[in-house]
Every structure is written in C-alpha cells, then in structure tokens.
Amino acid sequence: MTDLVNIPSASLETATQPENLRRVAIDPLTRVEGHGKVTLLLDEHDRVHQVRLHIVEFRGFERFIQGRPYWEVPVMVQRLCGICPVSHHLAAAKALDVIVGARTLTPTAEKVRRLMHYGQILQSHALHFFHLASPDLLFGFDSDASRRNLVAVAQAYPDIIRKGVLLRKFGQEVIRVTAGKRIHGTGAIPGGVNKNVSRAERDALLTDIYQVIAWSREAVALARQLYEQDPALYGEFGTIRAHQLCLVRADGAMDLYHGGLRARTADGETLFDHVDYARYWEHILEEVKPWSYMKFPFLRALGPEQGWYRVGPLARVSLCDTIPTPFADHARREFLAYADGVAARATLGTHWARMIEMLHAAEVIKELLHDPDIHGEALVVQGERAERGVGVIEAPRGTLIHHYRVNEDDVVTRCNLIVSTTHNNQALNESIRQVARRYLDGRRLTEGLLNHIEVAIRAFDPCLSCATHALGQMPLAVELVDAAGQTVDRITRDVPTAC
Amino acid sequence: MNTFQLDGEEIPFEPGQTVIQAALAAGHYIPHLCYHPEFVPHGSCRLCTVRADGRPTAACTLPAQPGLKVESETEELNDLRRTLVQMLFAEGNHFCPSCEKSGNCVLQALGYDLGVLTAGFRHFFLDRPVDASHPDILLDFNRCVLCKLCVRASEEVDGKGVFSLAGRGIQRRLIVSAESGRLADTDVAVTDKAVEVCPVGVILRKRVGFRVPIGRRRYDLRPIRAQALEDAPRRPEHRHE
Numbered sequence: 244m245t246d247l248v249n250i251p252s253a254s255l256e257t258a259t260q261p262e263n264l265r266r267v268a269i270d271p272l273t274r275v276e277g278h279g280k281v282t283l284l285l286d287e288h289d290r291v292h293q294v295r296l297h298i299v300e301f302r303g304f305e306r307f308i309q310g311r312p313y314w315e316v317p318v319m320v321q322r323l324c325g326i327c328p329v330s331h332h333l334a335a336a337k338a339l340d341v342i343v344g345a346r347t348l349t350p351t352a353e354k355v356r357r358l359m360h361y362g363q364i365l366q367s368h369a370l371h372f373f374h375l376a377s378p379d380l381l382f383g384f385d386s387d388a389s390r391r392n393l394v395a396v397a398q399a400y401p402d403i404i405r406k407g408v409l410l411r412k413f414g415q416e417v418i419r420v421t422a423g424k425r426i427h428g429t430g431a432i433p434g435g436v437n438k439n440v441s442r443a444e445r446d447a448l449l450t451d452i453y454q455v456i457a458w459s460r461e462a463v464a465l466a467r468q469l470y471e472q473d474p475a476l477y478g479e480f481g482t483i484r485a486h487q488l489c490l491v492r493a494d495g496a497m498d499l500y501h502g503g504l505r506a507r508t509a510d511g512e513t514l515f516d517h518v519d520y521a522r523y524w525e526h527i528l529e530e531v532k533p534w535s536y537m538k539f540p541f542l543r544a545l546g547p548e549q550g551w552y553r554v555g556p557l558a559r560v561s562l563c564d565t566i567p568t569p570f571a572d573h574a575r576r577e578f579l580a581y582a583d584g585v586a587a588r589a590t591l592g593t594h595w596a597r598m599i600e601m602l603h604a605a606e607v608i609k610e611l612l613h614d615p616d617i618h619g620e621a622l623v624v625q626g627e628r629a630e631r632g633v634g635v636i637e638a639p640r641g642t643l644i645h646h647y648r649v650n651e652d653d654v655v656t657r658c659n660l661i662v663s664t665t666h667n668n669q670a671l672n673e674s675i676r677q678v679a680r681r682y683l684d685g686r687r688l689t690e691g692l693l694n695h696i697e698v699a700i701r702a703f704d705p706c707l708s709c710a711t712h713a714l715g716q717m718p719l720a721v722e723l724v725d726a727a728g729q730t731v732d733r734i735t736r737d738v739p740t741a742c
Numbered sequence: 743m744n745t746f747q748l749d750g751e752e753i754p755f756e757p758g759q760t761v762i763q764a765a766l767a768a769g770h771y772i773p774h775l776c777y778h779p780e781f782v783p784h785g786s787c788r789l790c791t792v793r794a795d796g797r798p799t800a801a802c803t804l805p806a807q808p809g810l811k812v813e814s815e816t817e818e819l820n821d822l823r824r825t826l827v828q829m830l831f832a833e834g835n836h837f838c839p840s841c842e843k844s845g846n847c848v849l850q851a852l853g854y855d856l857g858v859l860t861a862g863f864r865h866f867f868l869d870r871p872v873d874a875s876h877p878d879i880l881l882d883f884n885r886c887v888l889c890k891l892c893v894r895a896s897e898e899v900d901g902k903g904v905f906s907l908a909g910r911g912i913q914r915r916l917i918v919s920a921e922s923g924r925l926a927d928t929d930v931a932v933t934d935k936a937v938e939v940c941p942v943g944v945i946l947r948k949r950v951g952f953r954v955p956i957g958r959r960r961y962d963l964r965p966i967r968a969q970a971l972e973d974a975p976r977r978p979e980h981r982h983e
C-alpha cells in the first residue's frame with residue numbers, strides 16, 4: 244500500500260500545528276449556484292491538508308416535509324434525487340409502514356416493491372456506469388473533457404453503449420410497471436402497494452430478462468477489463484482506508500431492499516451486525532460543521548474523528564457473506580479474490596462492484612417475475628398506529644435512512660434523512676484529498692486535476708445531482724486556499740458531460 | 743324548439759337553461775371550473791367565457807336565448823382560458839407530481855385540455871399550513887381556486903354552512919365556520935357533499951392518498967372534455983352517442 248492511503252484521518256480536522264493552518268469559515272452560501280464545489284486547503288508547505296466538498300442538499304427538504312400529511316410523503320420525497328427517486332419513494336414507504344402499523348406486508352406488496360427496487364438498482368447502475376463513468380474509464384482520466392461524453396463513447400464503442408442504454412431502459416420499464424410511472428411513480432403506499440403486476444406486464448418483461456442478464460454479465464467482464472487496463476492505477480487512485488456500512492439479510496447475504504445494519508472497520512473487524520435499523524441512532528451519530536450544509540455521520544463506537552465510513556456498492560459487495568443469486572455471487576468471489584483483495588478496497592473498484600450488483604439485480608428481477616405472488620390481489624395491510632417510523636434501504640449509491648414522526652392528526656412533525664452521499668461525505672473528501680495530493684502541481688489548478696477529482700467523485704456518485712440539480716452533468720468548481728486563508732486559484736467547469 | 747348558435751351549430755334549449763347547460767346537454771363542451779351541474783352557477787372563474795353576439799360573457803350564467811350567436815372554440819377565447827389557468831396555477835401551490843388529487847383534479851385536467859405548457863407567471867409559492875385537525879378530513883389551503891363549490895354544497899345540500907370565502911382580491915381565502923378556525927370544531931362530516939365536490943386538492947379524505955394508482959384515475963381514463971359531457975344531464979337523443 245502506498246503512503247497515500249496511510250494518512251491518519253485524525254489530521255483532517257485536527258492539524259498538528261493548528262497555528263499554521265488558518266481555518267477559513269466558508270459560508271456555504273458562497274458555493275457556485277448549480278455547481279458542486281470543492282475547496283482544497285493547503286498547509287504551509289502547500290500540501291493539500293484538507294478537502295471540503297460542498298453540497299447543498301436535503302436539510303431544506305426535511306423542513307419542507309414537516310406539516311404535510313404522511314401519505315403524501317413517499318411521492319413527495321422523489322423530488323430529492325433525479326437519479327434514484329424510487330429509493331426515496333421506497334425508504335419513505337418503509338418508514339410509513341411502521342407508522343400505519345403494517346408490520347408484515349402482504350407477499351404481493353413485498354415482492355412488487357422489491358421488483359421496483361431492483362429495477363431501480365438496474366437502471367441507476369447502468370446509467371452510472373455506461374452513461375456517466377464509461378467516458379472516463381474508456382478514454383482515460385486525462386482525456387479531453389469535450390470528448391468525455393456518451394456521444395463520443397457511442398461513436399467509439401457503439402455496441403457497449405447500445406447495451407448500456409437498453410439495460411437502463413429495461414430497469415425503467417420494471418419501474419414503470421411496478422410504480423405506475425417511470426418517474427414520480429406512486430406504487431408504494433403506506434402499508435403496501437397500489438397495484439400488482441399483471442400477467443401481460445410480466446410477460447413483456449420476461450421476453451427481455453435473459454438478454455438483460457447476459458448483458459449484465461458482459462458488463463461485469465467489461466468493468467474487470469477496464470480495471471485490468473492499469474491495475475496499479477486503479478488500485479490506488481483515490482483509494483482510502485474506510486470503515487464500511489450496509490444492510491445485510493438475516494443470514495448475512497446481500498439484500499438491497501431490507502435487512503439489519505452491519506459495520507466493519509477498515510481492518511475487517513465487525514463493529515456491529517444485524518442491528519435493527521429502527522434504532523440506527525444508537526450506532527450512527529451526525530455532526531454538523533459550520534462550513535457545510537451536509538451533515539457528517541459517524542459510527543458512534545469510533546467517535547467523530549475516526550468514525551467516518553463508506554457506503555455503497557464496494558461496502559455491500561465486500562461486507563455481505565454471499566450474494567443470493569448464482570452469477571453475481573460467482574462474480575463477487577472473483578472480485579474479492581482479485582490481487583488479494585486490492586480491487587475490493589479500491590475506490591475505482593466500486594465500478595466493478597456496481598456491475599456485480601447490477602447483475603444481481605437482473606437475476607433477482609428474473610426470480611420475481613417467475614413468482615406468482617406479484618399478481619396477487621391483497622395489496623395493503625394496516626395495524627396499530629405508531630408515532631415514529633424509520634425506513635432504511637440500500638439505494639444505488641448506498642444506505643439510505645428515512646426517519647419520520649407523525650402526530651395523531653396524520654401530519655409529519657419531524658423528518659431526518661441520511662442519504663448515501665451524506666454517509667459518504669467524509670469518504671468523498673478523503674478520496675478527493677488522495678487525488679489532489681497526487682495530482683496537484685504547486686499552487687495552480689489545472690484541467691487535469693479537475694478531471695481527476697471528477698473521476699474520484701464519480702466512483703461514489705455519478706454527478707452529484709443532489710447538489711447540482713444537473714442530472715447527468717457534473718458542473719464543478721474547485722478552489723485552492725492556502726495556509727493563510729487566501730484563495731490562490733479557482734477553476735470552474737460548466738461543460739456538461741452529456742447524459 | 744328554440745335554438746341558439748354555438749360555433750356555427752344550432753343548439754336546442756329549454757326555457758330557463760343557460761348556454762353551458764344547453765351546450766353540454768347537446769354534447770358540446772365549454773371549458774369550465776366553478777360551474778357544476780348540480781349547483782346554482784357562481785360565475786366567478788371566467789373559464790367558461792364565450793362571445794355572445796360579440797360580447798364576452800360567462801356561459802354558465804348566461805341564459806340561452808333564441809337566435810343568440812355564441813363563439814367558444816376560438817383561438818382568442820382559448821388563449822384567455824389558458825391565461826386564467828396559468829394564473830390559478832401561479833396563485834396556489836399546485837405541484838401535480840406529488841399531489842394526491844393528480845388525475846382527479848379539474849384544474850390539472852383543464853391545463854391538459856387547453857394545452858397549458860408553461861408557467862406563464864411567477865408563482866407565489868404559498869406556504870399555508872394544512873388544517874389536519876379533523877380526524878377524517880384534511881384541508882390543504884394551498885390549492886384553493888376559490889370556486890365556492892364547497893360553500894354552495896355545504897349550504898344547499900348538507901344544510902350546514904361549514905365553508906365560506908373571506909377577504910377580498912388577493913386576500914380572498916377559504917375559511918371554516920368555527921370560532922377556533924379549525925375544521926375539527928365544525929359540524930362537517932366526511933360524507934358531506936362539500937367534502938366530495940372540491941375540484942382540486944383542498945378538501946381531502948384523509949389516508950386515501952395514492953391508493954388509486956396514477957393512470958387509473960378519472961381524467962386518466964377520459965379527458966375532461968369527454969368526462970364533462972358524461973356528467974352533464976343530456977338531451978335524450980344525445981345520451982347514447
């Protein structure tokens with residue numbers, strides 16, 4: 244392992260010589276409208292000491308939802324994210340199941356929701372990999388920004404992109420059939436679903452599912468091939484030693500829809516396992532920092548300095564004991580074994596893990612399509628009302644927590660959301676710092692550095708759409724601040740990478 | 743039988759009928775919002791504006807007269823209607839994708855019917871708290887289009903007078919007849935006509951939400967033009983078209 248990955252994380256917020264490191268309290272409002280903003284703070288030797296990714300996101304929404312009737316929430320929350328609205332839809336519905344006392348859903352409701360969720364995983368992972376990340380990966384991180392877009396990739400690699408587009412379309416079709424609409428669906432309601440899947444809808448999806456599985460297997464092979472182009476680079480680029488968190492099924496298998504929380508340290512030591520997420524706050528705390536709108540969650544057992552962690556495909560594929568579908572599990576074992584596990588720790592290994600999950604999603608969709616329960620008529624259950632409900636799901640980019648309080652008048656009085664990008668907040672900063680340390684040349688920001696930062700962010704998050712509201716694009720501003728607190732350089736990219 | 747002309751066609755009518763009643767009964771749609779076949783016309787929204795012998799008039803309050811020349815489906819009038827719909831959207835909070843009334847909402851259906859594709863006006867972005875005090879009924883004041891249908895229904899059908907409109911101009915708003923101002927303290931019941939009649943998402947039965955999927959709702963199945971004709975009392979010869 245290189246020295247890049249061994250910087251103790253404590254130095255992030257606790258400088259050894261704080262007197263030489265001017266803390267600049269950056270008003271989060273100064274961010275460039277519609278841009279993700281990255282601030283690189285230098286120490287007195289002009290080394291990148293700290294990275295701050297500024298994202299304006301969800302706290303406004305948490306207030307916005309207060310005072311609204313609870314049954315509106317699963318539909319309303321889809322406005323939070325243009326890429327994975329369905330994840331918010333389902334996480335909210337799961338939280339509200341608790342509120343309406345639906346302890347166990349009907350088999351139809353449970354399976355239709357799962358189908359919806361795995362359709363979402365499939366479409367989002369396809370979008371992330373083919374549409375948004377493939378230009379970086381196929382053309383190289385240094386390639387001309389104007390070339391790094393889907394159109395250019397489609398010209399150079401038409402077959403790959405055609406399949407990517409069709410994979411995504413299939414996922415969207417699964418969503419349409421289960422949620423009622425491709426976007427802003429209403430399928431999941433408190434206590435169940437509002438529609439089943441008809442036999443005609445099922446038959447239409449079954450026609451394509453085997454092709455989808457075959458292409459997803461090819462996608463895993465492609466992700467591996469890309470990694471193998473330059474294993475040394477892929478292994479270390481933006482790579483960090485991170486604790487990890489995800490949901491796992493009761494038997495330890497991967498389950499992206501439901502499970503208990505598992506967390507392991509970077510060394511593989513289990514911190515907690517099968518924790519009932521209804522009490523997530525006993526294990527995950529959130530810190531607020533003056534320079535950011537985003538919260539900084541941390542694992543309580545390790546404290547705010549050391550307790551930051553990573554969620555998402557890499558965490559899930561490496562934390563689960565098995566993937567309960569054959570092709571994906573085979574791929575998982577190959578991934579974990581690759582170069583003694585280096586790929587499974589690498590930030591850029593996330594793309595490979597993502598494709599393994601996409602394959603898993605395709606296999607799960609196939610199983611569910613063969614399950615007659617999806618045609619059932621019993622859609623909703625209810626029981627004794629509760630005041631508080633927590634819903635957790637593994638969204639495409641990682642663990643997603645929705646937490647509501649609803650009063651006896653049926654109105655939301657409190658809402659707390661921890662979205663994947665928030666969980667990954669510090670991990671993202673760390674990863675960008677590795678890249679910046681390696682690629683920052685003196686006191687000048689270059690296009691090349693910007694490109695590399697983008698590539699690191701994209702391993703976690705396709706386009707920061709939550710922050711920039713620019714779906715499929717990553718308008719990014721990077722700012723370099725020296726030890727004296729002076730902004731010494733600044734660079735902005737508006738060029739969209741077409742989606 | 744007496745007739746008048748609507749967009750060049752002869753429309754028969756019975757004495758006492760308004761232009762909109764006769765038109766709908768004869769299978770001709772004139773866009774409308776505050777008009778409802780079961781209630782005395784109110785004439786406030788102006789969506790039903792037609793030109794009668796050249797003069798702009800609300801078709802819902804205009805008595806049909808023999809030989810009257812009425813224009814309705816003209817570029818000019820539909821432009822006006824579009825503008826009115828845009829203004830109603832701007833004045834309230836109508837975020838259709840997350841509104842539970844979507845697909846059952848007359849305002850939204852009119853928007854589609856008239857081809858309202860842009861906002862047109864700066865939205866007010868209201869933030870009026872909902873009244874959730876009643877165990878079975880929710881009031882979301884952000885969406886009221888001041889059509890007064892609930893007022894009329896509560897008075898005329900339910901015999902209660904639960905709802906009224908207060909204030910003038912831009913201050914005009916829906917209120918309920920309780921000292922506390924809370925719906926729970928009125929004698930409203932979930933079975934009241936007033937609860938059923940709201941054309942938009944203000945007066946809502948609680949906990950219904952999205953139980954009926956989008957795509958299977960009233961105006962998803964039949965556009966408002968066809969639905970309004972279906973709902974109107976029809977002349978016998980038009981009943982089974």
Ligand code: SF4
Nearest residue numbers: 886887889890892940
């Ligand atoms: S509450 Fe509904 S029915 Fe009553 S005036 Fe407002 S829009 Fe019309």
Ligand code: FES
Nearest residue numbers: 777787788790802
């Ligand atoms: S429908 Fe005639 S004025 Fe409203």
